[in-house]
Amino acid sequence: xxxxxxxxxxxxxxxxxxxxxxxxxxxxxxxxxxxxxxxxxxxxxxxxxxxxxxxxxxxxxxxxxxxxxxxxxxxxxxxxxxxxxxxxxxxxxxxxxxxxxxxxxxxxxxxxxxxxxxxxxxxxxxxxxxxxxxxxxxxxxxxxxxxxxxxxxxxxxxxxxxxxxxxxxxxxxxxxxxxxxxxxxxxxxxxxxxxxxxxxxxxxxxxxxxxxxxxxxxxxxxxxxxxxxxxxxxxxxxxxxxxxxxxxxxxxxxxxxxxxxxxxxxxxxxxxxxxxxxxxxxxxxxxxxxxxxxxxxxxxxxxxxxxxxxxxxx
Amino acid sequence: xxxxxxxxxxxxxxxxxxxxxxxxxxxxxxxxxxxxxxxxxxxxxxxxxxxxxxxxxxxxxxxxxxxxxxxxxxxxxxxxxxxxxxxxxxxxxxxxxxxxxxxxxxxxxxxxxxxxxxxxxxxxxxxxxxxxxxxxxxxxxxxxxxxxxxxxxxxxxxxxxxxxxxxxxxxxxxxxxxxxxxxxxxxxxxxxxxxxxxxxxxxxxxxxxxxxxxxxxxxxxxxxxxxxxxxxxxxxxxxxxxxxxxxxxxxxxxxxxxxxxxxxxxxxxxxxxxxxxxxxxxxxxxxxxxxxxxxxxxxxxxxxxxxxxxxxxxxxxxxxxxxxxxxxxxxxxxxxxxxxxxxxxxxxxxxxxxxxxxxxxxxxxxxxxxxxxxxxxxxxxxxxxxxxxxxxxxxxxxxxxxxxxxxxxxxxxxxxxxxxxxxxxxxxxxxxxxx
Numbered sequence: 222x223x224x225x226x227x228x229x230x231x232x233x234x235x236x237x238x239x240x241x242x243x244x245x246x247x248x249x250x251x252x253x254x255x256x257x258x259x260x261x262x263x264x265x266x267x268x269x270x271x272x273x274x275x276x277x278x279x280x281x282x283x284x285x286x287x288x289x290x291x292x293x294x295x296x297x298x299x300x301x302x303x304x305x306x307x308x309x310x311x312x313x314x315x316x317x318x319x320x321x322x323x324x325x326x327x328x329x330x331x332x333x334x335x336x337x338x339x340x341x342x343x344x345x346x347x348x349x350x351x352x353x354x355x356x357x358x359x360x361x362x363x364x365x366x367x368x369x370x371x372x373x374x375x376x377x378x379x380x381x382x383x384x385x386x387x388x389x390x391x392x393x394x395x396x397x398x399x400x401x402x403x404x405x406x407x408x409x410x411x412x413x414x415x416x417x418x419x420x421x422x423x424x425x426x427x428x429x430x431x432x433x434x435x436x437x438x439x440x441x442x443x444x445x446x447x448x449x450x451x452x453x454x455x456x457x458x459x460x461x462x463x464x465x466x467x468x469x470x471x472x473x474x475x476x477x478x479x480x481x482x483x484x485x486x487x488x489x490x491x492x493x494x495x496x497x498x499x500x501x502x503x504x505x506x507x508x509x510x511x512x513x514x515x516x517x518x519x520x521x522x523x524x525x526x527x528x529x530x531x532x533x534x535x
Numbered sequence: 536x537x538x539x540x541x542x543x544x545x546x547x548x549x550x551x552x553x554x555x556x557x558x559x560x561x562x563x564x565x566x567x568x569x570x571x572x573x574x575x576x577x578x579x580x581x582x583x584x585x586x587x588x589x590x591x592x593x594x595x596x597x598x599x600x601x602x603x604x605x606x607x608x609x610x611x612x613x614x615x616x617x618x619x620x621x622x623x624x625x626x627x628x629x630x631x632x633x634x635x636x637x638x639x640x641x642x643x644x645x646x647x648x649x650x651x652x653x654x655x656x657x658x659x660x661x662x663x664x665x666x667x668x669x670x671x672x673x674x675x676x677x678x679x680x681x682x683x684x685x686x687x688x689x690x691x692x693x694x695x696x697x698x699x700x701x702x703x704x705x706x707x708x709x710x711x712x713x714x715x716x717x718x719x720x721x722x723x724x725x726x727x728x729x730x731x732x733x734x735x736x737x738x739x740x741x742x743x744x745x746x747x748x749x750x751x752x753x754x755x756x757x758x759x760x761x762x763x764x765x766x767x768x769x770x771x772x773x774x775x776x777x778x779x780x781x782x783x784x785x786x787x788x789x790x791x792x793x794x795x796x797x798x799x800x801x802x803x804x805x806x807x808x809x810x811x812x813x814x815x816x817x818x819x820x821x822x823x824x825x826x827x828x829x830x831x832x833x834x835x836x837x838x839x840x841x842x843x844x845x846x847x848x849x850x851x852x853x854x855x856x857x858x859x860x861x862x863x864x865x866x867x868x869x870x871x872x873x874x875x876x877x878x879x880x881x882x883x884x885x886x887x888x889x890x891x892x893x894x895x896x897x898x899x900x901x902x903x904x905x906x907x908x909x910x911x912x913x914x915x916x917x918x919x920x921x922x923x924x925x926x927x928x929x930x931x932x933x934x935x936x937x938x939x940x941x942x943x944x945x946x947x948x949x950x951x952x953x954x955x956x957x958x959x960x961x962x963x964x965x966x967x968x969x970x
């Protein structure tokens with residue numbers, strides 16, 4: 222055995238010994254810590270991880286919720302069905318478009334709002350309240366309100382369009398306009414949350430960096446583009462991941478406003494899973510869709526974290 | 536002294552209250568055997584109602600009830616979850632067309648052996664068909680509904696329209712469209728008064744199988760050759776419930792649905808989304824609804840109104856169906872639960888239950904007892920039910936059929952291509968039936 226190896230082993234042994242609660246106080250602290258963590262860990266285990274394992278098991282079964290006792294093992298058939306039939310591809314496609322639309326619109330608008338809220342301009346408090354109200358409003362209330370606003374015959378939005386000479390638009394009853402309408406509604410509801418996150422990021426930036434840039438002769442725009450935005454990359458990553466995951470999990474707009482229609486134009490994947498399990502009574506297939514959704518969310522989040530990884534620190 | 540009097544009065548009041556509760560307990564405690572608790576799952580405001588339940592309890596003092604209520608929109612989901620639990624409810628109040636689905640899944644107890652003598656002759660045929668599966672009756676049914684077309688007499692008189700009041704003179708859909716157009720006020724697709732108001736069911740959007748599948752079914756012919764498209768169009772599902780191919784996407788159905796689409800688009804006489812209380816607020820000339828709307832208007836006549844039979848293309852048809860009552864197959868007290876369900880659906884208890892809400896009874900013998908249904912306008916419902924009534928296409932996968940066909944019909948109403956959408960619906964429904 223070489224000397225370095227002996228040193229490494231000794232060092233590792235020391236670290237291992239150091240981690241053990243050797244004194245009575247350390248032991249007591251460890252028990253307290255475990256006691257405080259236990260309720261949450263148990264809940265996490267029972268309501269998050271055990272259902273995930275059950276879901277994975279159910280994804281290879283064919284059964285109805287009405288009579289789960291007669292579940293039949295079908296191997297990977299539920300997964301091959303996703304390829305054979307187009308419902309999964311359509312639903313995932315619609316969901317990706319929805320997520321893309323939400324992220325692409327929420328991020329810049331939320332950032333601009335955060336810049337405004339971070340400035341010394343008047344009416345900041347009013348704007349902060351205005352953009353936060355939709356965030357704390359129930360999804361059911363928001364959906365109901367927007368259904369009235371988007372009414373194709375007598376809705377308020379069509380009323381405004383009529384005033385400027387544009388004819389009535391079908392909105393939620395049109396295959397081409399229903400998804401954009403849901404994206405706009407989600408943007409309205411979520412932009413406040415994004416803005417608050419960006420505002421927290423902006424207020425955490427060290428002022429000396431922007432001051433140094435200004436002293437060096439940079440304009441406000443150059444400071445924003447070359448200093449502020451790069452330094453906010455961690456916050457941006459966080460907002461992008463949060464908004465993407467939120468969009469991939471969106472359920473209320475499809476359930477409450479469109480029932481996935483017209484012609485599956487708004488058949489978001491979580492609504493499709495609900496529908497498949499509870500209406501179509503194909504709980505095994507719904508579980509398989511859920512497994513794929515889980516993997517997709519994990520993959521997208523990992524990819525986003527890799528692409529948007531911060532190259533600057535402060 | 537004053538304090539003592541108050542104390543005495545309090546003691547007397549407490550004694551009186553105590554003795555009354557003892558007396559009440561003595562009335563209820565006539566049970567000499569083991570107490571049985573029946574758990575009922577129903578929607579709010581639905582039967583079994585308190586009066587018949589209390590009456591039945593006097594005859595069966597050992598039975599107690601525990602009632603759980605969920606909104607209708609969540610009823611099917613709740614049954615899906617609770618039926619599979621280790622302790623399901625004993626009695627289920629559920630949507631009637633799901634009978635075969637629940638029976639095939641083993642959720643419901645067959646009730647044929649519990650039915651009273653004469654039930655077969657007394658029950659409406661459409662109800663019996665809807666509530667039976669593979670030769671067994673799973674629900675005796677309590678009430679029945681169907682739809683007819685209400686109209687605002689004032690608006691129609693102003694437009695010079697007099698709708699028919701009997702089945703023999705019922706309009707065709709083409710005649711009805713002319714009336715919708717003549718009565719509508721304002722531009723097509725955004726009028727101030729609609730020709731045909733939106734449904735109150737679901738979210739108010741068109742497409743529901745209960746109300747809108749009758750367009751294409753009425754373009755079919757139940758007496759045609761069983762291999763013909765006209766025959767298949769009328770039934771909209773094969774007799775064994777295992778095939779839908781060639782039953783939805785037929786030339787007759789496409790023709791009817793092209794007309795149906797025009798109501799919401801080119802003709803612009805019906806809205807694509809719900810307008811709460813449109814008919815009752817005078818914003819629609821015509822309106823399709825169940826007897827519940829008529830009973831509400833009889834109690835509180837907001838305006839002059841009438842009822843005309845549902846129009847048709849070739850064969851008049853209306854869908855039947857209502858919530859109904861059954862016994863869970865895994866009930867711990869199946870005999871007691873079955874006795875309760877059958878008793879609630881028969882004789883005086885059935886009358887008490889039906890009269891509470893004002894829908895139609897499922898027993899022919901009860902019709903004469905409902906004065907309101909013996910003359911115009913409400914008699915139209917009875918006549919339609921007996922002459923034209925058909926259950927929605929019954930099958931073990933009705934819930935799935937209902938969802939997929941409703942989606943297709945709604946997409947047609949929103950302007951989609953009928954042939955393409957019904958062809959797609961056929962494929963999706965067939966996939967479910969084959970699975």
